[in-house]
Amino acid sequence: MGGIVNTATGRCRQxxxxxxxxxxxxxxxxKGQAEVIAERCISCGMCLAFCSQGAKxxxxxxxxxxxALKxxxxxxxxxxxxxxxxFPGWTAGQVAGALxxxxxxxxxxxxxGAxxxxxxxQRVLKQRNxxxxxxxxxxxxxxxERHFxxxxxxxxxxxxxxxxxGRLLKKHLGPVKVAFIGPCIAKKEEILDPEVAGAVDYVLTFAEIKELLAVEHLEHPGVAAALDSPPVAVSRLFPLPGGLSRSMGAIPDIADQDLLLVxxxxxxxxxxxxxARxxxxxxxxxxxxxxxxxxxPGMGVVVNQVKRKELVAAYYHRCQEAREPEILAPDLARSFHNKQSSLPLPGEEDIKRILRLTNKFTPADELNCGACGYHSCRxxxxxxxxxxAELDMCLPYLLEQKSDLLSRAASNLMHFVNLYKSPGDRPGPGVMELLQERNxxxxSPRMLRVLYLAERVARVDSTVLILGESGVGKEVVARLIHALSERRKGPFVKINCGAIPENLLESELFGYERGAFTGANREGKMGQLELGEGGTVFLDEIAELPLKLQVKLLQVLQEQRLVRVGGIREIELNIRIISATNKNLLQMVREGTFREDLYYRLNVIPLTIPPLRERPEDIEALIDHFMNRLNRRYKQEKRISRxxxxxxxxxxxxxxxxxLHNVIEQLFVLVEGTEILPEHLPYYIRDDPARYSSHMLVKDIMPMKEAIEEVEKQLLLKALEKYRSTYQVAEKLGVNQSTVVRKIKKYGLEHQ
Known part of the structure; x- marks a missing residue:
């Protein structure tokens, strides 16, 4: 059972x-959206009445x-x-006629039935005390059943x-369908209860039946028809306070301690x-x-409470003279069951720990403003x-976070401005030596610019987000930043967020205490974040981090503290976080799959590594590097033809x-001679459609200068494939031979 009330996805506005x-x-x-917990919901409809966005x-x-009617x-x-x-303004006959x-x-x-x-x-009460x-x-x-x-x-x-x-009708009329029409949402759940299932087939609220009448243009009072039920005057007061007592033949007395009307x-x-007490x-x-x-909640009228009671009472008075016939009752018995779904209860230390996460360290910090929907901070x-609930439902905490974020943003902006306005765009001699040491x-100028920025970033402890396609060398840059930083004597801990199963990732990142879960190490275990103490933690594939762990990582970034799985003690950290991804995190934020606050914490200093296709100078240099290394390792003298x-x-x-590395190694191993020729290349490189297109290929919108350079490069490649000398190429392209030679060098197309 359950699931009668739900939230319309995306309409909840927090x-x-x-x-x-x-x-x-x-x-x-x-994730900021309200969800109805079916096993706890009593289908009272309170949330519908108070939801201004119509999200329920x-x-x-x-x-x-x-x-069924059709x-x-x-x-x-x-x-x-x-x-x-x-139905104010309608007679009972007009309502029956429309239906x-x-x-x-x-x-x-x-x-x-009432x-x-x-x-x-009356009968049951006489038998119990x-x-x-x-x-x-x-x-x-x-x-x-669910809460008491x-x-x-x-x-x-x-x-x-x-x-x-419903039971009466099916007993006397046979296999008919029964539709209850009323003000109650809980009735929709009642007909699913196994104790009473089958008595009523459908439940429509008054609001819903009015919509159906409007579709058939029956929304206004029309021709009347007789009700088919026998007269039952006093029970028409059932929906009013004390109506049950009146139906039982008693006059409610507010001083009567045997009867409590609520x-x-x-x-x-x-x-x-x-x-209960x-x-x-x-x-x-x-x-x-x-x-x-x-x-x-399903009445579907704007008439006030007093008027509604008056309309019901007036109908009762008009009909009370009718004589009530005797009706042979069906079986009216049912039983009830414990359907409680208990919630875990925290200890005092757990409550204090959670309060601290929203900067509430003393009772004076607990404002109890109620903006989160709860009466108190506790x-x-x-x-x-x-x-x-979620931590960031707290309005004062969010305002503090906003102020802190703006302050950090201003500081980071100034740092960024200073970073980019510094003279030069090449890394210093120390960096070049380190690059040489590490092979x-x-x-390419673009990659040298990235390394220059990496050198600048290494001087501070700001969080860095390295962006770039798979295989561009994001980890290489992360390790370089660590090696150039004051933390170089500390550990460099790499964590691949996409390679560790989700059910293990939390304990791997944050560690766990003894007995935290079945199979846990008896002594507990330090997490990877703790192992990075005093050094750098590199979070690769950060986009794969599950949402529930993003909250915990955000806390680490904000406070440099963590709590192990199954623990309550906060552990101080001294780490620098560098993260990397090949995905568009900003788009993921818009789609709700990555937390916005975490994105801005990680993206203090972004470094974008250009793909290899945008730095041809590096392709040439890497080909030579890989070939030289393989020749030295295997004592060969292989070369790649022009x-x-x-x-x-x-x-x-x-x-x-x-x-590129894999292709070069594959060619080196598989080609038997000393020279690698075009026919040795993999078919997808040799038959790349971009090379043989009858039109110049522009892959994306780019600055005009870059587009012209791309066309020049493609023209030169085609001409060099067809003609043997730069003189012939120059003649066909209508330029000087010196221009061809200069352009070949510019685009890294010369044979080395």
Whole structure:
């Protein structure tokens, strides 16, 4: 069961009204969106009433009812006793007439079922001497079964009026379809309860039936038709406070301690809590979760409460002279079950730890403003522990974060300005020596610029985000920053966020305490972040980090502290975070798959490594480097022919340096002679369509200067493949031979 009320994806705007007004903590905030927890929800509809964005939606039966009516299935419409308030200005006959025109075969009043239930209550109450709770309101039944299970013995074992009528109709009319029409959303869940399933087939709210009538142009009062149910005058007061008692033949007395009339969320909760604590022991608690059924969430009218009660009372007075016939009641018994879904309870240290995460270190820091939807900061901290709330629901905390973020942004901007306005665009001599020591090959101006920035970044502890396609050398740059920094004597810890299974990633990153989970090391284990103490932690493929761990990483970045899995002690950290990805994190932020606050924390200083196809000078240098290294290792003297080299230079290398290295090694191993020729190249390089296109290929929008250079390069490649000398190339292209030679050198097309 459950799932009657849900949130429309994307419409929740984080106002937390549903959290604030839900009486049973059945709302969970997940990634900023409110979710209804079906096993805790009592289907009272409070969240619908208070959601200004219309983000809450109710499971509907309109399509199923219309389909059944169009198939001419015999269906009985059962009008809840509050219907006069839902159709102001209509007579009962006009309502019945409209429903019959819509296709219903008969129209009955649920007041008939209310009369049967009232008589059964009289019989059952005579046989018991313990307190009793009325069970006509299914929201109250849900409340007891799911949140006050100790009170289940007090629930009167009698079905609701709608179920009583459904059983009566099916007993006397045979296999008809029964549709309850009323103000209540909880009834939609009631008909799914195995204890009463089959008595009522469909539930429509008054608002929903009005929509169906409007579709058929029946929204205004028309020709009247007779109701098919027998007269039951007094039970028409059932939806009003005290209506049950009147139906049982008693006149409600507010001084009567045997009868407790309660209506509305606060009244019902107070009565059940008092009964659970033994503070009250009335003979009968007549409970309606709404302030009378006339205020149900599915009424679909704007008439105020007083007017609604007046309309129901007026209908009762018009009809009370009618004599009520005897009706042979069907079986009205039912039982109830414990459906409680308990939430974990935090200890005091857990609450304090969560409060500290939102900068609440003393009671004075707990403003209890209620903006998050919870009455107090402690209540919200408990909800965070229980998985119902998120840390960043706290408005004062968010304002602090915003102020801090703006301050950091201003500081980072100044740092960035200073970084880029410094003279020169080449790394210093020390960096070049380090590159040589580590066999890092760089020849292109664009890559030298990246290394220059890396050298500048290494002087500070700012967080760095390295962007670039797979295989461009992001880890190489990260290690270079570490080696040039003050942390070079500390560890460099690489964590591939995409290579570790999600169920292990949290314990790998943050470590765990002894006994944190089944199979855990007896002594606990330090996480990779702790192992980076005093050094640099490189988070590769950061885009693959699950959302739930992004929150914990954000805390580490903000506070340089972490809590191990299964632990409560905060561990101080001294690490620098460098992250890398080949994905568009900003797009992921827009799609809701990457946290915006974490993105800005990681992206303090972005370094973008250009793909290999955009730095041809590096392709040439890397080819020579890989060939020289392989020749030395295997004591060979292999070389790449001029024509084969042109193919390699023209290929776009989607796999970047990694792909280039693999291809060169493959050629070195597989080619038997000393010279690698075009026919030895893999077919996808040799037959690259970009080389043989009859048109110049421009891959993307780019500055005009770059586009012209791209066309020049492609023209030269085609001409060099066809003609043997630069003189012939110059003649065909209509330029001087010196221009051809200069351009060949510029684009790295010369044979070395």
């Amino acid at each position: 106002c937390y009204s549903c959290v604030r007004n839900c009486p049973v903590k059945a709302i969970r905030i997940n 939606q109710v499971a509907g039966s309109q399509a199923a009812v219309l389909a 198939e001419h299935q015999e269906m009985v419409a059962c009008l809840a006793p509050s219907f006069p308030a839902a 019959k025109k819509l296709g219903f075969a008969r129209v009955w009043e649920v007041a008939v 009369r049967l239930v009232a008589r059964e209550y 313990t307190p009793a709770i009325s069970t006509a309101c299914y929201a109250v039944v849900n409340l007891v 299970p100790s009170l289940i013995p007090y629930l009167l074992p009698v079905v609701s009026p709608s179920i009583a009528l 209506e509305g969320k606060e009244g019902v909760l107070a009565a059940l809590e008092g009964l 033994g503070e009250i022991r009335p003979r009968l608690i007549d409970a309606l979760f709404c302030e009378g059924c006339v205020m149900g 209540e919200k901290a408990i909800a965070v522990y229980q998985g119902l 890092i090959i760089v020849a 024509r084969a080299r042109r193919y390699l230079l023209a290929y776009p290398w989607p796999g970047n340096v990694r792909e």
